[in-house]
Each structure stands twice: as C-alpha cells, then as structure tokens.
Amino acid sequence: MSWTTEQLAGLVEPDRAHRKAYTDPEIFDLEMERIFERTWIYVGHESQVKNPGDYYLAQVGRQPVVMVRDQQDQVHVLFNRCPHRGAQLCSARQGNAGNHFYCSYHAWTFHLDGKLESMPAKHGYDGTNLDFEDPEFHVSRPARTDNYRGFWFASLSEEGVDLKTHLGESAAAFDQLIDRAPGKETEIVGSCFRMIQQSNWKIFLENQLDSSHPGVTHESIGKAAQHLENKIREDGRDVPMELAFLSDFARLGHDGWTKFGTVGYRNGHSSLEGYMGLRPDDPDTNEYVRLMYEAYGEEKAEEILGINIHHMLVYPCMSIQPPLQQLRSIRPLGPDRTLTEIWHFRLKDAPEAIYRRSLAYYYLVNSPSTMVNADDLFNWWKCQHGLESSASEWVSFHRNAGQDIDKDGITHSAPESMSEMPLRHMMHAWREYMTAGAGD
Amino acid sequence: MADIAQLLADRDALAIADVSADTQRAAEQFLYRQAELLDEKQWDEWLALFTDDGFYWMPAEEDQTEGDGQPNIFWEDQDLMLMRVARNEHPHAHSQAPHNRLCHVVSNVLVESEEPNGDLIVRSRFHCAEYLRYEVRNFTGKYRHYLRKTDDGFKIAVQRVDLVNREGPYEYVLQWWL
Numbered sequence: 035m036s037w038t039t040e041q042l043a044g045l046v047e048p049d050r051a052h053r054k055a056y057t058d059p060e061i062f063d064l065e066m067e068r069i070f071e072r073t074w075i076y077v078g079h080e081s082q083v084k085n086p087g088d089y090y091l092a093q094v095g096r097q098p099v100v101m102v103r104d105q106q107d108q109v110h111v112l113f114n115r116c117p118h119r120g121a122q123l124c125s126a127r128q129g130n131a132g133n134h135f136y137c138s139y140h141a142w143t144f145h146l147d148g149k150l151e152s153m154p155a156k157h158g159y160d161g162t163n164l165d166f167e168d169p170e171f172h173v174s175r176p177a178r179t180d181n182y183r184g185f186w187f188a189s190l191s192e193e194g195v196d197l198k199t200h201l202g203e204s205a206a207a208f209d210q211l212i213d214r215a216p217g218k219e220t221e222i223v224g225s226c227f228r229m230i231q232q233s234n235w236k237i238f239l240e241n242q243l244d245s246s247h248p249g250v251t252h253e254s255i256g257k258a259a260q261h262l263e264n265k266i267r268e269d270g271r272d273v274p275m276e277l278a279f280l281s282d283f284a285r286l287g288h289d290g291w292t293k294f295g296t297v298g299y300r301n302g303h304s305s306l307e308g309y310m311g312l313r314p315d316d317p318d319t320n321e322y323v324r325l326m327y328e329a330y331g332e333e334k335a336e337e338i339l340g341i342n343i344h345h346m347l348v349y350p351c352m353s354i355q356p357p358l359q360q361l362r363s364i365r366p367l368g369p370d371r372t373l374t375e376i377w378h379f380r381l382k383d384a385p386e387a388i389y390r391r392s393l394a395y396y397y398l399v400n401s402p403s404t405m406v407n408a409d410d411l412f413n414w415w416k417c418q419h420g421l422e423s424s425a426s427e428w429v430s431f432h433r434n435a436g437q438d439i440d441k442d443g444i445t446h447s448a449p450e451s452m453s454e455m456p457l458r459h460m461m462h463a464w465r466e467y468m469t470a471g472a473g474d
Numbered sequence: 475m476a477d478i479a480q481l482l483a484d485r486d487a488l489a490i491a492d493v494s495a496d497t498q499r500a501a502e503q504f505l506y507r508q509a510e511l512l513d514e515k516q517w518d519e520w521l522a523l524f525t526d527d528g529f530y531w532m533p534a535e536e537d538q539t540e541g542d543g544q545p546n547i548f549w550e551d552q553d554l555m556l557m558r559v560a561r562n563e564h565p566h567a568h569s570q571a572p573h574n575r576l577c578h579v580v581s582n583v584l585v586e587s588e589e590p591n592g593d594l595i596v597r598s599r600f601h602c603a604e605y606l607r608y609e610v611r612n613f614t615g616k617y618r619h620y621l622r623k624t625d626d627g628f629k630i631a632v633q634r635v636d637l638v639n640r641e642g643p644y645e646y647v648l649q650w651w652l
C-alpha cells in the first residue's frame with residue numbers, strides 16, 4: 035500500500051502509536067525521505083578530522099557522506115561518491131586523503147572541497163559537455179551543511195529552518211559538552227564503538243528517556259555491582275565511585291525513578307533531568323569545580339554546572355549524556371536494524387580523575403562488552419518481534435497521559451512520575467515530520 | 475599491569491623462543507585448559523587462572539599499547555570479572571536467557587619468550603563460535619598471554635585478545651570473555 039497523509043497521521047494518537055510505525059518497510063522509506071533526508075542529521079565532531087586531509091565517513095539517511103578537513107583548515111561535508119561513475123571516494127571509515135581525493139577507479143582527482151582537479155588523458159573530454167567549473171563534475175555536497183560549535187550536521191533538503199533553530203533548546207547538550215571543560219574545548223577520545231540494534235530506531239530513542247525501565251531491565255547488573263561493592267568493603271578496600279553507575283539500578287529499584295523529570299522541546303527533542311554523576315561531593319569533583327571557578331569565575335561556572343540535563347535526545351538522530359561526555363549517533367538501516375555509534379569526549383584541562391570517571395561509564399555502560407545495554411538490546415529485539423503480532427495494533431504510552439504540563443511550547447512530565455511523556459512527545463513530532471509537505 | 479601491557483606491545487610480534495618440549499607443552503596445556511573452563515563455564519577455576527592483579531584485555535584499537543585509561547572492549551581485573559560472573563548468572567539477566575554456548579579452538583601456540591624467572595609470553599590464535607538466541611556468531615583473533623610462573627603453576631598477568639573484527643559493527647554485544 036502507499037500511505038496517505040491521513041493514514042500516516044492516524045498512526046499516532048494522544049496516548050498510543052500504531053505498531054506499523056515500527057515494522058512497516060514502506061513507512062521506514064518514508065521516514066528516511068521525510069525525516070532523515072530532510073531535517074538536520076549529525077555527521078561528526080571536528081576533532082575527528084584534526085589535521086588537513088583527515089576524513090571520516092558517516093551516513094545521512096540512506097546516503098554516504100564524508101567529513102573532511104581541507105588544506106586551508108576548512109571542514110567540509112561531501113557525498114562520498116565520485117561524479118564520474120559513482121565509486122565511493124573513501125572506503126576506510128577514517129583516514130587521511132592527503133592533498134586531494136583520488137578515485138581508485140579511473141584516477142579522477144578532486145580538491146578536498148570537492149572541486150574537480152584532474153584526470154588521466156584529459157583530452158578525451160575535449161569537445162564534450164564535461165566542464166571543470168560545472169558542479170555536476172565536482173564531489174557534490176548535501177543541500178545544507180553547518181556546525182554548532184564544532185559539531186557538524188547535514189540536511190539533504192534546501193528547505194527548512196537553519197541548524198540553530200532546529201536544535202533549539204537541545205543545543206544545551208553541545209554547550210555542556212564544551213562548557214564543562216575548564217579548558218573550554220572538548221575532544222573525541224579514540225574511535226567509536228559501533229553496535230547494531232536489531233530493532234527500530236524509535237524503540238531506541240523511546241528507551242533512552244523511559245525512566246520506568248532501568249530498575250527492571252538492569253536489575254541483574256545492579257545487584258551484581260552491589261555484590262561487588264559489598265565484597266570490596268569487606269576486604270577493607272575503597273569502593274570505586276563508578277560502580278555506583280551500576281549499583282544505582284538496584285538501589286533505585288523498580289519504582290524509585292520518579293524524581294527524574296523529563297522535558298519535551300520543539301522539533302521532537304527531549305531531555306531527562308539529572309541523576310548519576312552530575313555533581314557528586316568527592317575530592318576529585320571538588321578539584322574539578324575549583325578549576326571551573328578559575329576558568330569561568332564562580333557565577334558562570336555554577337551556571338554551567340547547574341544545568342540539569344542527564345540525557346538529551348536530539349531528534350531524530352542523537353542521544354547525548356553531557357555530564358558523562360557520551361554522545362551516540364543513530365543511523366537507521368531498516369525498520370528492524372539500527373546502527374549506533376558511541377563516542378566519548380575528553381574535557382580539556384579537567385583532572386584526570388574526571389576523564390577516568392566518564393571513561394568508566396563508557397566502558398561499563400556503552401562498550402561492546404557492556405552488561406547494561408546488553409539487556410536493553412535484548413528488550414528492543416523482543417519488542418520488534420512482539421510487534422510483528424497483530425494481537426493488538428497499538429503500543430501503549432498511557433503512563434501519566436493527560437498530565438503533561440505545557441508551558442511556552444515546552445512540555446514537562448507530571449511531577450514525581452515515571453511519565454511516558456517523552457514517548458508521546460516524540461511520536462507527536464514524528465507525525466508532524468511525516469505529514470509535513472506529504473501527499474502533494 | 476600497564477607495564478606488562480606495554481611490554482606485550484613492545485615485543486617483537488614475530489619472536490619465537492627456543493624452549494624445551496616441556497615448556498612448550500605446559501604453555502599449550504594452559505591455553506587449552508583456559509578455553510575449556512570458559513566453554514564449560516567453570517568460573518571459580520577461570521578466575522583462579524589470573525594473578526590477583528591480572529587483567530583480561532581486549533583493546534579497541536590495533537596499535538593500542540595500554541589498556542589502563544583507554545577505551546577498551548574489555549579491560550577487567552578480578553573485581554570486574556567477578557561482577558561479570560555474578561551478573562551473567564543472575565536469574566534476571568534477561569539477555570542471558572537462554573544461556574549462550576561458547577566453543578573455542580586454540581591453536582598455533584608459540585612461546586615468544588621465556589624470562590629468566592620462568593615467566594612466559596605466549597602467542598596463539600583462536601576461533602570461537604558463540605551460539606546465542608539460536609544463532610551462531612563467530613569470533614576469531616590472536617591471544618598473547620603473559621604467564622607468570624608461581625608456586626601454583628602459571629597464572630595470567632595479562633591476556634591480550636586482538637579480535638580480527640574488533641572495529642565491529644557488533645551485532646549484539648559480548649557478554650562473556652572470548
């Protein structure tokens with residue numbers, strides 16, 4: 035079938051969404067067209083291409099792109115496609131292209147801003163329509179590319195709001211990734227962890243701000259971490275702070291997550307307010323706060339550290355945990371396959387212990403050997419398969435429905451709840467994206 | 475253990491030591507037994523293979539010379555290994571139901587060096603099939619063991635595991651060591 039605007043709109047109701055939104059291949063194609071190949075999609079951070087010639091591959095919707103730094107130190111985002119016969123110009127995920135892109139098929143070369151430079155036996159094009167000045171023969175670039183403080187994005191549509199407007203309140207997550215550094219800069223650490231989820235991209239986003247799941251899903255690692263904490267204590271050793279990242283799951287239990295509010299912003303973004311590791315009171319954190327005071331002055335430093343975001347979802351393609359410097363990009367591969375790339379950042383001039391703490395989170399929660407996301411991944415896979423059943427056509431978002439608090443275009447979850455507000459909020463945004471300009 | 479990680483990185487990766495047949499055999503038996511303990515999920519014995527300050531290490535990058543302070547796929551001491559066992563064996567470890575099965579083949583065992591104190595650096599190759607959720611995944615790679623000679627026989631000071639498919643993408647994550 036092909037979906038009409040009306041039918042698409044009918045997939046989302048105030049407190050539930052239709053299972054087809056998660057399972058239907060045609061809907062997936064429409065999502066790529068109307069969301070991922072239209073709005074602003076994250077490409078990468080400038081520190082991934084530190085030196086001239088450095089490049090890094092990414093994907094915008096279904097399309098391969100490359101982020102590259104040219105010899106004049108300008109960062110460009112280009113399609114990873116040779117204008118001759120279509121070969122990908124870069125095939126390693128990351129590398130250095132030197133002074134120019136060299137296509138391995140027929141040796142056309144391009145400047146790093148995409149302009150056609152040369153090719154062997156050039157005279158073969160004499161008298162043809164090939165024109166060195168014609169952008170048709172340059173490595174082409176997405177309709178719009180822009181960056182927010184070094185975080186690069188692309189949009190494949192000429193139309194739509196600019197990046198800053200699109201990000202709106204969610205830009206605070208990027209600000210936090212930079213401003214929390216006493217040295218006022220942030221830098222990618224190593225390369226990313228890449229994991230495939232055998233489930234729909236929306237299931238992932240919904241999970242990230244679902245505060246009714248951690249105590250249940252992560253009970254086993256919570257208990258195991260508590261067990262280890264006790265053993266370490268019995269041995270008379272100091273319990274490493276980062277174990278609390280895990281034992282909190284057990285401490286808060288199934289229903290202790292009501293103190294963490296959620297907020298829904300324009301364009302589908304949303305956030306979870308602080309828990310874990312925001313501002314513990316220990317010597318390392320205190321030393322870090324001292325350095326922040328030194329760098330920014332007390333008032334400004336307090337303002338930066340006081341921002342209450344544990345987790346920000348930048349719709350539709352990112353999940354960011356600024357207090358722990360983790361950033362994840364979401365690349366949907368199919369209705370039931372999603373690639374995530376997880377990055378960790380280092381705050382310039384922050385004490386080593388602060389880096390170690392976020393590194394521990396990166397390892398314990400987000401690495402390929404995580405015992406936390408392992409159980410999430412399995413639940414998402416189970417949801418994906420469960421939704422193949424027509425037993426019910428609907429996915430329920432009823433928790434605290436009707437109690438969301440709207441203020442100036444921003445939605446807050448009901449106080450002291452584990453509200454499914456963010457799930458409703460994102461699906462309502464989804465309906466907007468999917469029906470905007472559709473059916474014409 | 476940073477020093478031993480560095481030592482493994484610095485050593486000639488093609489070195490072969492001229493060791494006695496007994497030493498060669500002891501190294502092989504050690505590796506085969508380790509694989510058996512893992513495949514048979516004998517966790518107390520597995521943990522006892524490592525020194526008290528030993529590490530199981532799977533680097534995230536090929537040219538990594540340190541585990542400490544770096545992103546790793548695995549970097550686990552006795553504490554974290556114990557936690558992994560406790561978690562994976564917990565009845566509510568949803569992703570571990572049904573339990574996986576691992577099957578290792580370890581081969582190409584070469585003793586790289588024999589220290590004056592009897593410690594060994596041993597290089598080998600492995601293949602591991604994991605049966606999980608009724609599907610098989612394959613992992614393969616290189617082991618390098620720093621085996622410390624103790625009164626109790628050899629113990630692992632550092633085991634470095636270089637997966638050939640280390641960059642992923644990972645279809646699902648790794649819950650047990652390989």
Ligand code: FES
Pocket residue numbers: 116117118119120121137138139140141142
């Ligand atoms: S396809 Fe690139 S030079 Fe021919």
Ligand SMILES: [Fe+2]
Pocket residue numbers: 241247248251252406407410
């Ligand atoms: Fe989770």
